[in-house]
Amino acid sequence: MADQLTACCSNGLTTPLSREDADALAQLLKAVSDPVRLQLVSIIASSPNGEVCACDLTAPVGLSQPTVSHHLKVLTQAGILEREQRGTWAWFSVNGDRLSTIAQLFG
Amino acid sequence: MADQLTACCSNGLTTPLSREDADALAQLLKAVSDPVRLQLVSIIASSPNGEVCACDLTAPVGLSQPTVSHHLKVLTQAGILEREQRGTWAWFSVNGDRLSTIAQLFG
DNA sequence: CAGACATATTGATGTCTGTCAATATCTAGG
């Protein structure tokens, strides 16, 4: 899976994927294949500090608190977001490496 | 959406996505968020000629012909595959630009 | 045009998923 070392911007699909690899990748991709989750990631990624409080994520997407909490959990479990408890609040940041995994696959 | 011109390997999520953009991107991502479809794309992308007959895609994924046909349709409608009828056979190739769209978003 | 073969469509079914209301859990302050 790692015979593709041409640095940057080259397609990672140079060999047929095994079903196991395809399953793992599909799981990662499913996490970002939802409009609300894409919005959440983009909001966090584009924030000045690179981190956003969960309390500031409900309004922008216009959904209920439990629903946003659910999406944040899905993204965190996929390794795309990282969660840090800070007092009463939960702060989320983006794991760039995890996104790069996707970029390199399709780059 | 295009104020990000740092050539290669830079994250495209520099600004919050609108719901419309997020919807469009999610639709594209959903197309590749399935293990079977990932396998199909990887098989076609890694083939010598860059194109594969549909008749050669059923066996590798181990599913029925209608199911494979359905997956190919989903990928084609998402613009990820291109279809060319050649006699009785249908040949599929990968649209690299469409995959690059994903790569640039997460790169 | 008739038969053979490749591909697509239809219909049915079980599973997964996004959403919310209600409720529970956690954390800080008094």
Next chain:
DNA sequence: CCTAGATATTGACAGACATCAATATGTCTG
């Protein structure tokens, strides 16, 4: 400890989706 506020979990439900068997459509060849 008790209250208030933030976040997570549970249960329910509607819609989406992957899959297959059966069938239809398309395309070449004789």
